[in-house]
Amino acid sequence: MKENEVDLFINDIGKRIREFRKNQKMTQLDLAIKSNVDERQIQRLESSHTSATLKTLYKVIKGLETDFETFFKGI
Numbered sequence: 001m002k003e004n005e006v007d008l009f010i011n012d013i014g015k016r017i018r019e020f021r022k023n024q025k026m027t028q029l030d031l032a033i034k035s036n037v038d039e040r041q042i043q044r045l046e047s048s049h050t051s052a053t054l055k056t057l058y059k060v061i062k063g064l065e066t067d068f069e070t071f072f073k074g075i
Contacts (some may be wrong), residue, residue, distance in 0.1 A: 007048075012075045013057070014048040020064045020071065021046075035063030 008042040021031050028046070032039035037059050045060070052060065063073050 009075070010051045011048040013052065016071060016075060017042070017060060018046045019062070020066060024064065031060065031063050034065075035059045037063070052054045 021028070025054070028029045029039050031037075032042050035042070037056055040055065041050070041074075042060070045052055045056075061068060064071070
């Protein structure tokens with residue numbers, strides 16, 4: 001995977017987090033609380049300013065009340 005492909009993948013993950021969150025009518029703060037992840041971290045993930053560790057991604061996906069298969073479908 002080339003560097004720009006990695007960046008695109010990280011961007012897709014951020015978009016996906018935002019999409020799932022908004023579909024559930026959650027704010028970033030709501031998701032942060034449900035995920036036990038700092039709200040600023042949610043903001044950075046959604047804007048692709050940082051990439052998530054697997055631990056953080058797991059927490060966020062669980063906070064979105066979905067599973068990895070559903071979350072990554074289409075990425």
